[in-house]
Amino acid sequence: MNRLLSELIASQPLVINVEGPPGIAIAGFNSDSRLIRPQEMFFALAGEQRDGNAFIENAIAKGASVIVSQQMPAHIRPDITYVQVSDIHQFMAETAARFYQTAGLDMTMIGVTGTNGKTTIATLIHHLLTAFSQPSIFIGTTGIHVAGTYYATDYTTPPAFEIHRIIREGYDRGAKFLIMEVSSHALKLKRVWEMAFDAAIFTNLTHEHRELHPTMDDYFQAKSKLFDMLKPGGFALINTDDPYGEKIFQRGLTLQQTFFDYGKTAKAFKLTGSQFDHTTRLQNIYLTHNNAEEIFKTRLIGEYNAYNVLAVYAAMTSLGFDSKRIQSELPSLPDIDGRFEWLRAGDFSVVIDFAHTPDGLEKLLTAVHTIRGKGRIITIFGCPGSRDPSKRPLMGAIASRLSDFVIITTDDVHFEEPAAIIHDIIRGMTTNHYKAIEDRRTAIGEGLKMARAGDVVVIAGRGHERFQYIKDEKKPFIDREVLKEEATKLQLSIN
Structure with missing residues (x-):
């Protein structure tokens, strides 16, 4: 798949300056100079440990044909195209979406955010979708699954160019759902910019990532951005037992999307109890929804996992899947790598x-x-x-x-x-x-x-x-x- 640079940057307000031929063909993207392949666009990101601008020549030596940065390098080569932009993270997302043509695809997209519980919730939903014979994409801390194929990853939420490549690959292979963990890094660095979610889930917010977020409010504001990315007609599931979740829920009541609460104090999906059975080594989870009581059994232990299973049940039923079938599938779902x-x-x-x-x-x-x-x-x-x-x-x-x-x-x-x-x-x-x-x-x-x-x-x-x-x-x-x-x-x- 190749696209002309001129097409990718046409009418792009983030572009400040272009040096070099704009008609060059682009074959892909990377922000790691060691992994660049011929005809790819290199994003010179300023990272936590290193500045990508210091590796521009390395990327060119590997075959990069276009360099994107927020600053023009001192040395300009006539055979390379340089694009200076005002916001490299947003530009990356918008360019990747154009390149892979992911806007408007017929795919249900589900995002999960919060400090803890993201992997468990996203993985259980992915496993249930598989049990329901629904081809899906999973993107998260434990790896990437695209319609049955596994890829290792070092990220909870990978860079924008990787996300859009995965979505395109999954869609072309028949995936109907995308379930992904959305980290605060991804939201703050606009990795999920140019995405619209059908469903968004908030788990909790506790002490974490102080190296990126100097205050809890900054951390909260980053997490909250996911709920601004809901499609019209989309829905959110919020753990309102968490005080930050309650803030998101109250704000959500003023929006056009549907916001459901879940937890011990919730009205929509109420957790009424959980109990570990030493004989079966299963946890019984008790909940109330639409004035009906339900009991679920799971191999996941602890009250925090009762919250996770409740969120999964709420998501799957809100997407239209049968609750009795969910009940029957839960105890036999595969273990989650590295989770209890x-x-x-x-x-x-x-x-x-x-x-x-x-x-x-x-x-x-x-x-x-x-x-x-x-x-x-x-x-x-x-x-x-x-x-x-x-x-x-x-x-x-x-x-x-x-x-x-x-x-x-x-x-x-x-x-x-x-x-x-x-x-x-x-x-x-x-x-x-x-x-x-x-x-x-x-x-x-x-x-x-x-x-x-x-x-x-x-x-x-x-x-x-x-x-x-x-x-x-x-x-x-x-x-x-x-x-x-x-x-x-x-x-x-x-x-």
């Missing part, structure tokens, strides 16, 4: 979960209390480096309060010293029932050695993630695989 993966290790249990925020860790450990019986909870976790340091002591306090023993270790340290990150976590610890082990593999092995019959070892913070980032190094590291390897050394079977 409950495993047996001999006579004790292991739970692997992505919980990486104070609220997420608290909800995870509270859920673990419902399954542990009389055993101990041994929690292994760390916090990322080069990110919001204020959450570290908060997570230390939560781990020490809700665990019998804590092993503090590393996550993605990026460009920070592991010892400094661990020190920040220790500042929040309220007991001395902990130890610090920098190497995450060693920490997991130590947790297994400590465990006794009936204990639960919780490995938190990374979940599905496939790599650990240490300075410039990207090391393969999957908690589940490392767990199995360390268990084998101890002659333990994981299942």
Whole structure:
């Protein structure tokens, strides 16, 4: 697929200046100079760690034919076209939408936003759509699924040019639905600009991403933008037990779209209770909708997952799917990678979960209390480096309060010293029932050695993630695989 640059930038008010031939053909896009292919457009983005303008020559060497930036480079080559724009993020989205011609496609688009719960809700909807024989696209933290094909990703919400490429590919392969996690980064950086959603879901808003959002209000304003992107006639599902959700809901009542509330205090989809069944190892979820009581069974544990399942039920029924069929499908849906993966290790249990925020860790450990019986909870976790340091002591306090023993270790340290990150976590610890082990593999092995019959070892913070980032190094590291390897050394079977 090729398009002329002149067609892509025609009547484009964001374009300030063009140097070089505008009639050049474009074959695709990228913002990573290492991945550029011939005839592609390179977006020189100013990132958190690096400025893309410093890699323009690298992109040209790889075959880039057009360079887009908010500033013209000092050195202009006559064989390359340079486009200066006022807003590179918005320009990227608008240009990608034109290139892949995604506007107005006959596809139901569902966006999920919030601090926690996005992956679980989006994945369950994707699994249910598959069970209902509805071809769909999934875009989220755990990867990208396009009508049965899986692609790995490093993003919760990928760059705009990737989103529109995926939508076009999925549509051409028969996809009728798009379900995607929409991060605050994506909303603030306009990755989902030029998209119109049929349904939007808000889960909650808690402490996270302070490196991008200096205040909670800034974080809230970013998340709120999703609900301005609803189509006329679209609907929103809002967790109004969350105070930020209540703000969105009240604002939504003044709009032309339909806003439904869900939660314990909601009127539309009311959560009336949840209970873990130790015999079946399923959670029973009780809800009321249209004055009718419903009971759902799921392998997902904890009250926070009751909220997630309620949101899924609300979305699917609002889209017109049969509630009884949803009930029957839920208990047998595939596990969600890195989300409350409950495993047996001999006579004790292991739970692997992505919980990486104070609220997420608290909800995870509270859920673990419902399954542990009389055993101990041994929690292994760390916090990322080069990110919001204020959450570290908060997570230390939560781990020490809700665990019998804590092993503090590393996550993605990026460009920070592991010892400094661990020190920040220790500042929040309220007991001395902990130890610090920098190497995450060693920490997991130590947790297994400590465990006794009936204990639960919780490995938190990374979940599905496939790599650990240490300075410039990207090391393969999957908690589940490392767990199995360390268990084998101890002659333990994981299942």
